[in-house]
Amino acid sequence: xxxxxxxxxxxxxxxxxxxxxxxxxxxxxxxxxxxxxxxxxxxxxxxxxxxxxxxxxxxxxxxxxxxxxxxxxxxxxxxxxxxxxxxxxxxxxxxxxxxxxxxxxxxxxxxxxxxxxxxxxxxxxxxxxxxxxxxxxxxxxxxxxxxxxxxxxxxxxxxxxxxxxxxxxxxxxxxxxxxxxxxxxxxxxxxxxxxxxxxxxxxxxxxxxxxxxxxxxxxxxxxxxxxxxxxxxxxxxxxxxxxxxxxxxxxxxxxxxxxxxxxxxxxxxxxxxxxxxxxxxxxxxxxxxxxxxxxxxxxxxxxxxxxxxxxxxxxxxxxxxxxxxxxxxxxxxxxxxxxxxxxxxxxxxxxxxxxxxxxxxxxxxxxxxxxxxxxxxxxxxxxxxxxxxxxxxxxxxxxxxxxxxxxxxxxxxxxxxxxxxxxxxxxxxxxxxxxxxxxxxxxxxxxxxxxxxxxxxxxxxxxxxxxxxxxxxxxxxxxxxxxxx
Amino acid sequence: xxxxxxxxxxxxxxxxxxxxxxxxxxxxxxxxxxxxxxxxxxxxxxxxxxxxxxxxxxxxxxxxxxxxxxxxxxxxxxxxxxxxxxxxxxxxxxxxxxxxxxxxxxxxxxxxxxxxxxxxxxxxxxxxxxxxxxxxxxxxxxxxxxxxxxxxxxxxxxxxxxxxxxxxxxxxxxxxxxxxxxxxxxxxxxxxxxxxxxxxxxxxxxxxxxxxxxxxxxxxxxxxxxxxxxxxxxxxxxxxxxxxxxxxxxxxxxxxxxxxxxxxxxxxxxxxxxxxxxxxxxxxxxxxxxxxxxxxxxxxxxxxxxxxxxxxxxxxxx
Numbered sequence: 001x002x003x004x005x006x007x008x009x010x011x012x013x014x015x016x017x018x019x020x021x022x023x024x025x026x027x028x029x030x031x032x033x034x035x036x037x038x039x040x041x042x043x044x045x046x047x048x049x050x051x052x053x054x055x056x057x058x059x060x061x062x063x064x065x066x067x068x069x070x071x072x073x074x075x076x077x078x079x080x081x082x083x084x085x086x087x088x089x090x091x092x093x094x095x096x097x098x099x100x101x102x103x104x105x106x107x108x109x110x111x112x113x114x115x116x117x118x119x120x121x122x123x124x125x126x127x128x129x130x131x132x133x134x135x136x137x138x139x140x141x142x143x144x145x146x147x148x149x150x151x152x153x154x155x156x157x158x159x160x161x162x163x164x165x166x167x168x169x170x171x172x173x174x175x176x177x178x179x180x181x182x183x184x185x186x187x188x189x190x191x192x193x194x195x196x197x198x199x200x201x202x203x204x205x206x207x208x209x210x211x212x213x214x215x216x217x218x219x220x221x222x223x224x225x226x227x228x229x230x231x232x233x234x235x236x237x238x239x240x241x242x243x244x245x246x247x248x249x250x251x252x253x254x255x256x257x258x259x260x261x262x263x264x265x266x267x268x269x270x271x272x273x274x275x276x277x278x279x280x281x282x283x284x285x286x287x288x289x290x291x292x293x294x295x296x297x298x299x300x301x302x303x304x305x306x307x308x309x310x311x312x313x314x315x316x317x318x319x320x321x322x323x324x325x326x327x328x329x330x331x332x333x334x335x336x337x338x339x340x341x342x343x344x345x346x347x348x349x350x351x352x353x354x355x356x357x358x359x360x361x362x363x364x365x366x367x368x369x370x371x372x373x374x375x376x377x378x379x380x381x382x383x384x385x386x387x388x389x390x391x392x393x394x395x396x397x398x399x400x401x402x403x404x405x406x407x408x409x410x411x412x413x414x415x416x417x418x419x420x421x422x423x424x425x426x427x428x429x430x431x432x433x434x435x436x437x438x439x440x441x442x443x444x445x446x447x448x449x450x451x452x453x454x455x456x457x458x459x460x461x462x463x464x465x466x467x468x469x470x471x472x473x474x475x476x477x478x479x480x481x482x483x484x485x
Numbered sequence: 486x487x488x489x490x491x492x493x494x495x496x497x498x499x500x501x502x503x504x505x506x507x508x509x510x511x512x513x514x515x516x517x518x519x520x521x522x523x524x525x526x527x528x529x530x531x532x533x534x535x536x537x538x539x540x541x542x543x544x545x546x547x548x549x550x551x552x553x554x555x556x557x558x559x560x561x562x563x564x565x566x567x568x569x570x571x572x573x574x575x576x577x578x579x580x581x582x583x584x585x586x587x588x589x590x591x592x593x594x595x596x597x598x599x600x601x602x603x604x605x606x607x608x609x610x611x612x613x614x615x616x617x618x619x620x621x622x623x624x625x626x627x628x629x630x631x632x633x634x635x636x637x638x639x640x641x642x643x644x645x646x647x648x649x650x651x652x653x654x655x656x657x658x659x660x661x662x663x664x665x666x667x668x669x670x671x672x673x674x675x676x677x678x679x680x681x682x683x684x685x686x687x688x689x690x691x692x693x694x695x696x697x698x699x700x701x702x703x704x705x706x707x708x709x710x711x712x713x714x715x716x717x718x719x720x721x722x723x724x725x726x727x728x729x730x731x732x733x734x735x736x737x738x739x740x741x742x743x744x745x746x747x748x749x750x751x752x753x754x755x756x757x758x759x760x761x762x763x764x765x766x767x768x769x770x771x772x773x774x775x776x777x778x779x780x781x782x783x784x785x786x787x788x789x790x791x792x793x794x795x796x797x798x799x800x801x802x803x
Contacts, residue, residue, distance in 0.1 A: 064584070238577050247580040257580060262489050264797050273488040275636065275792040276738035277801035 010046055013432045019421035020166050021435060022087060033088045033483060034426075040198050041085075046431045052194045053084050053428060059193060065186045065248075067241050080183055081476030084428040086191060087438060087458040091205075091485030094454055097160070097168060100352030101442060102450045103342060105156055108173065108329050109446065110345040112152035116142045116325065126344050127337050131361075134412055135334065137176070137327025139290060141297060145314055147323045148221045154321040155214070155285075156444045157181070157457075161355070162423035169353045171420075171439065172335060175326040177287045180457045181443045182245040183477050185210060185252075188455075191479040204481040205454040210443070211252035214285075217447030218253075221319035222282045229282035232258045232272060236288050236304045246287055260288070265308030268315040283319045290324050332381040332415045333359055356418055360411040369416040370407065373400045376416040378407070391467075393419055422467060427460055427478070437461045439469050440480065454482035488793045490578050491640045495788075497574035498644030501590075504567035505621035506652050510536060511554055511564075512614035513685045517678060518547065528663070529682070536659040536686070537562065551610070552602045564617060568597045583631035586624065593620035636737045643730040643788065650723035650753075651781040656686060657710055657720075658774040664703070680706055687718040707770065708762040720777060721757040727784070728754045734792070740801060746787035753780050 007014055016024060023034045030038045041049075060066075060079040067080055089097075114121050115132060122129045132138055157178025159171040188207055192199055215231065222229030235246040237259050250257035262272050263281065271278035286293065292302040294309040312318045328334060336357040339350045358365040358376070369376060373392050380388030390403045407414050424435040442456030458480045459469035469475040514533050518526045530544035537554075539562065544550060555564045572594040579587055597617065605613045625645075632638050660683045664676065680701050684690040693701065693709045693716075713719040728750040735747055765773050 064579075064587075251580050256487060258487065259489065262487050266797055271797070271800075271802070273793075273795075273800075274738075275486045275488055275491045275734065276740050277795075277803060278797060279803050 008042065010041060010044075010049060010428075010431065010433045013434050014426070015435060017421075017424075017435075018164065019437070020162050020164055020423040022162070022423055022425040022438070023435075033090050036202060037086070037088070037198070040195075041433065049084065049428060050431055056082055056084060056190050056194050059190050060186070063186070064244065065183070066244055081460075081462055082187060082190065083436075083460050083462070083476055083478040084194065085426050085433070086479045086481045087425045087440075088481045088483065089440075089455075091483050093168070094205075094482045096351065097442065098452050098454075100168075100170075100350070101156075101158055101444050101452055103346065103348060103351055104158065104170070104173070104338065105153065105444050105446050105450060107342040107345050108156075108175065108338070109150065109152050111341045112323070112326060112329060113147075113150050114345075115328065116152075117144065121341070121344055124344070126340050127334070131331075131333060131337075131412075132328060135328045135331045137290070137325065137330060139325030141310065142323070142325040146316070148223070148316075148319045151221060151321075151446055152323040153326050153329070154217050154221065154446050156446075157441045158444060160352070160440045160442070160456075161420060162440075163355075164421055166423075167353070168440075169355050170338070171355055172332065173329060173338070174441075175322060175329045176289060177322070178441070178443070179242045179245055179287075180441060180459075180477075181210065182248040184443070184455060184457045184480070185248075187457075187477060187479040202481065203484040205484050207453040207455045210453045211249070213445055213451045213453065214249070215253045215255070217445040217451065218283050218285055218321055220447030221321055223316060223319065226282045230272075230280060231283040231285065232256045232281050234258055234260070234263075234284050234286040234288055236260075236292070240287075242287065249285075255285075260303065260305045263306040263309070265306060265312050268308070268312045268317055270306065270309065270312045270318045281318060283321065285321050290327065293320075293324065332357075332379055333361070333412065336415065355420060358416040360407050360414045360416065366407070366411055370404055373403065375419065377419050378403055378414055378416045380413055381415060391419065420467070422461075422469075425458070425460070425478070427462070429462070434464070436464075437467050437469070438478075455480040486636045486640075490581050490637065492793050493574040493578045494581070494637050494640040495644040497571045497578075497590075498641040499648040500567045500571035500574065501621050501624060502645045502648040503562075503652070504564045504571065505618050506649070507537065507554060507562070507564050507567070508614045508617040508621075509688065510656075510686050511551055512611060512618075513682055515547070515551065515610060515614075517682050520678060529679075532659055532663050532679075535662070536656040538655050548602070548606060551606070555614075556600065556602050558598075565597050565600075568594050568617075581637055583627070585627050585631045589620070589624050589627050593617070593624070596620070636734060639730045639733045639737070643727060643734070646723040646726040646730065647781055647785060649718065650720050650727065651778050653687060653710060653718060653720050653723065654774045654777040654781070656683065657707065658771060658778075661703070661707065661770055661774075677701070684710075689716060689718055692716050704762055704766055707766065711765070712757060712760065712762060714758075721754075724750070724754045724757050731784075731788070738792070740791075746784055746791050749780065749784045749787055753777070753784070 024030055060082060066078055121127050153175045157174040160168050161171045162168050218231050219229060232255055233246055233250045235257055247257055258272055264271050270281045272281050288304050291298050292304040294305050295302045296307050297310040313320055336359055339354055342348060342350045358369050360366045360369060376392045378390040390399060422437040422439055425438045426433045427436040438458050438460050440456050440458050442452055445451040458478045460476045460478055461467055461469045462476045463474050510533050514529055517529060527544045530550055531541060534541055553560050557563045558565050560566060572590050575582060575587060575590050600613060628641060664679060681690060684693050687710055689710060697705045710719055712721050714721055716722055731747050731750050
């Protein structure tokens, strides 16, 4: 039963429930890392808090930190809701996350290399061959191609959740074109403007070096004979929902933001059209999906890509981050095998656990899931952004029946997980502090070494009781503080 | 600089110049109409249409014409369409222009898009057109003081002045053709109004009076708008700026392939520097002006060939 805790304003509406609370322990006592924040909040009047929230919102609007909502005319731009209160992670918690994420990106890179070359993990029967070849994001064009330094994924955004017992677990890995890092950086800028003294005294580890780290990561991919490589960021263009992020990152790194039509391939070399003629391009940080990269190889109707790009890539004349075909590791069915992948390649135990996952292609697991649809969450393996889901406890009998049929028709396409109680963090809502569910997406870079700037994007389900944190479904975000200690 | 970026900056600037020019023409016309008979007003609108290079149309309804030329987003030549196009070009290169520029253009866009002729026709049309002109001036000023005067800024200059040179030549041509038409009966008074109207369409009335006094003669007006070296709306001034911009771009890109665009711009500039108005008037003003418009088109094509849509085989590689 939710037990109200009697706090003075602005905490009068704050409630604890069975899920882990980031700020208070089960007895309603403030956890040590949050104590200074709590003291500060007690000193601020609701009006002052509201003023700070308004000043933060205005700052986002004026800077044009928006995402595009697809519309009929020139596109509507909206700000991504920002919550005033930071989410705090201790130095030791972070150390574990950092180790676990590093282990994961290293294992996944080895896995991708193996899949597109010898396929030992398949021959050894650790991962079923069928699972790989039936994956929508498997690219047979990548078989036998060597990528620079065997780095398949340079940028990963991994979604973490904190479970009831306070442990972090991995919910999913995003290995194609993960977004949101610009909000992580913008949130921090705004936080420093709105709470300068609180921030200054807290000992928060900086994240401002992300741009430099990303540039160094991309530089590490350059062909060996190109000592001063030209790096560009490839965007689908102004109509893409993440266009703001693309311009932001290009500016941050000081590289050109290009569209497919700016690039030409000539004799297997990629050039960009500049006013001074063609300029050779060595590394492309592409924010365009595989399917649209090269109309000669993938979708012929794509206007976003560059004809001939894949041949230039095969010839080793240009590097792509991330490599083509990394989406297999995004597949939610493959996700269930990541612990086994870590053990196989690194001979180590996984540091970060997975969330329990049922594979519906397995007969006994399928049986269990079909009998317990009302308790589980069913997800389509290829979808993202909260689409194609059945949330058992909130579903109707008709919806469950529909999913039962869908599962039986194509079991490979679905997984199931227990309904998770994501942890909750204090959020500033209508002049009061209330608890809302959060997750965390840190951004992991792999170049010469693995770099993870301390923090990430904490996404918040701003609707009361909601578990959905996606921006397209009413989610917001808040600054994430990793303490130095 | 990416070719696409140069292209967007160039067109952003051209469209804004076009919007300002159209706003000035309509504003002057609506104002002159007040002193003229309905028949004269109809002719005056025909002049506006041919000055803008548009086909002749029914010019009896000033309300409809104004609506079409200023407020109709379906009409690609209207003020609102030009500003939408300028803003869309700016949006695609937002990280290349200053945020002050973006905010000003965005403000102008929001204002123009929400304006309705019904609300301003009887009272307030002058304020509306003044606002469009001021918005364009403000944007120019902000551009000059907040953006590096490098290649991108040069493309903005080139766009503005190539548009202006062509538009001024077209406007002069329309007026001289109309006023030298022997079929049109005229009295001296309305002729004078027409000449003043032409100068005002180029914001040139006061500046021209300072040089020639208020005793305005067609030759002097033509000389001023065509050949004056110091007045920012004259064809010669525009050609000077155009060539200076193209020279700076050629230097910045360190490329010789631009020579055709530069040669053409240099030729235009030199011709305008050394010609005398008597020579032009004695031969054929109309074909002289048509030739200037044609040269502007050639320069535009040459800029495209050199910097934007060049054949990849012909491009220097770095």
